[in-house]
Amino acid sequence: MIGFRANILYFKQDPYFLEVQEDGLFYYKEGMLIVDQQSGLVVQSGQYSELIEEYPDIVIDEQFKDQLIMPGFIDCHTHYPQTEMICTFSTDLFTWLNTYTFPTEEQFKDLSYARKISQFYLNELLKNGTTTALVMATIHPESVQALFEEAIKLNMRVITGKTLMDRNAPDFLCDTPESAFSDSLNLIEKYHNKGRCLYSITPRFSPTSTKEQLQAAGKLKLKYSDVYMHTHLSESIEQVEFAQSLYPENQSDIQIFEQSNLVDKKSVFAHCVMCPKSESDQLSKLQCGVAFCPTSNLCYGAGIFPYHEYVQKNVNFGIGSDVGGTTDFSLLKTLQDAYKVVMISQKDTKNRKPMTSLEGFYRATLGGSKALHLEDKLGKFEPGYEADFVVLDWFTNDIQKLRYETIEKRSGKALKHMENSKANSQSDKSLLAQRLFGIMMMGDQNSIKATYISGKQCYLRKN
Ligand code: GUN
Ligand code: ZN
Numbered sequence: 001m002i003g004f005r006a007n008i009l010y011f012k013q014d015p016y017f018l019e020v021q022e023d024g025l026f027y028y029k030e031g032m033l034i035v036d037q038q039s040g041l042v043v044q045s046g047q048y049s050e051l052i053e054e055y056p057d058i059v060i061d062e063q064f065k066d067q068l069i070m071p072g073f074i075d076c077h078t079h080y081p082q083t084e085m086i087c088t089f090s091t092d093l094f095t096w097l098n099t100y101t102f103p104t105e106e107q108f109k110d111l112s113y114a115r116k117i118s119q120f121y122l123n124e125l126l127k128n129g130t131t132t133a134l135v136m137a138t139i140h141p142e143s144v145q146a147l148f149e150e151a152i153k154l155n156m157r158v159i160t161g162k163t164l165m166d167r168n169a170p171d172f173l174c175d176t177p178e179s180a181f182s183d184s185l186n187l188i189e190k191y192h193n194k195g196r197c198l199y200s201i202t203p204r205f206s207p208t209s210t211k212e213q214l215q216a217a218g219k220l221k222l223k224y225s226d227v228y229m230h231t232h233l234s235e236s237i238e239q240v241e242f243a244q245s246l247y248p249e250n251q252s253d254i255q256i257f258e259q260s261n262l263v264d265k266k267s268v269f270a271h272c273v274m275c276p277k278s279e280s281d282q283l284s285k286l287q288c289g290v291a292f293c294p295t296s297n298l299c300y301g302a303g304i305f306p307y308h309e310y311v312q313k314n315v316n317f318g319i320g321s322d323v324g325g326t327t328d329f330s331l332l333k334t335l336q337d338a339y340k341v342v343m344i345s346q347k348d349t350k351n352r353k354p355m356t357s358l359e360g361f362y363r364a365t366l367g368g369s370k371a372l373h374l375e376d377k378l379g380k381f382e383p384g385y386e387a388d389f390v391v392l393d394w395f396t397n398d399i400q401k402l403r404y405e406t407i408e409k410r411s412g413k414a415l416k417h418m419e420n421s422k423a424n425s426q427s428d429k430s431l432l433a434q435r436l437f438g439i440m441m442m443g444d445q446n447s448i449k450a451t452y453i454s455g456k457q458c459y460l461r462k463n
Contacts, residue, residue: 040454045381072131072388074368077270077291082324114146126459129390161200165208200228218260233269236302273303289371291320294337318368332443357436387455
């Protein structure tokens with residue numbers, strides 16, 4: 001057992017609806033996170049002064065005493081084969097797919113190439129504090145094998161699956177309903193629940209699958225009810241119109257998947273920026289996972305995620321980077337775009353509600369684990385939870401430092417007249433959201449000091 005002494009933060013619920021948002025979280029400024037490195041699980045977290053009495057003989061790691069530890073970030077939608085083509089210039093999604101994406105994905109028929117990129121990709125996740133990801137691979141079983149095998153080496157929780165495409169893609173990237181079924185079945189048997197790996201049946205999006213293929217995928221989902229289904233949904237006007245032309249009998253994109261028994265709470269849909277009301281109602285009713293991918297949506301001019309509407313109607317969503325349709329692996333940078341998207345989506349400035357830092361970090365941690373229905377395992381520092389966590393610096397450059405010190409100074413002055421201990425706890429609480437806002441809005445890969453998977457350090461920034 002080991003105790004990490006630090007500023008400890010985790011969420012217990014969505015702060016959005018709380019009058020005092022801080023009531024939705026636990027924050028221990030002088031805290032400790034106790035981890036059992038044998039099992040990779042959390043033993044307990046809390047106030048250092050209390051835990052040290054309960055565990056007087058515990059080995060303590062003090063190297064992060066003044067830094068912030070929170071549960072690792074959860075990326076609810078990303079593509080590892082697109083790592084090398086991140087941030088490619090394009091007018092729109094379909095041009096981007098045909099020009100860059102499909103030729104890049106062809107390379108993943110080669111297992112050794114897939115291994116090389118898998119290693120690089122997982123290392124980038126760790127550098128960015130991302131400890132869990134729902135990942136699209138390519139149509140090649142080798143691409144899935146490579147990613148799972150590298151994840152197993154790290155004991156990392158990764159969800160992926162072979163992409164299914166049998167039309168509207170180049171021949172070299174097409175499978176068939178039969179091979180989609182049998183290749184996916186073999187991979188499920190081999191990797192689902194192996195170590196921390198989980199499988200997702202992955203039709204890329206409705207335009208690249210025939211009805212026959214979706215039905216084959218639906219049969220598989222019936223056979224293995226606890227595997228995921230992962231796809232893109234209502235990402236852009238062009239995509240919605242294309243899907244409609246291919247499936248004229250369906251009212252909405254989600255109905256296409258429903259017709260094939262592919263929709264339940266373990267279905268995760270990326271984007272969902274163009275959903276008609278009936279579709280978002282269905283997402284909410286079934287508690288499907290949704291990935292809010294603001295950077296990607298902005299890069300492709302795809303659309304604006306209706307953040308407030310979805311929170312208020314209880315759509316179950318987390319944050320997705322959508323690597324490589326984005327500019328960065330960092331979920332901090334993704335949150336920066338989320339914040340701006342939420343601002344621009346509200347025209348009525350008098351009643352505007354920005355996305356607070358507490359809402360942002362909730363979505364990147366516990367909100368993500370809920371979207372993936374892993375909230376009994378990930379996203380909290382409670383006994384028995386998996387010990388995936390990230391160590392963050394409060395500031396990493398001069399301007400961030402100046403901002404941080406100014407906030408401390410101002411709050412010190414404001415609270416000078418109050419009794420000391422009361423002042424401390426009040427100032428801790430009211431400062432937390434402001435301090436976190438600095439990390440959320442100005443942070444990036446440099447904010448990540450270290451990343452732990454199953455209680456073991458897998459990344460430490462050098463300087
Ligand atoms: N729709 C179908 N394929 C893709 C993809 O690779 N990226 C994004 N953003 N949307 C898609
Ligand atoms: Zn995507």
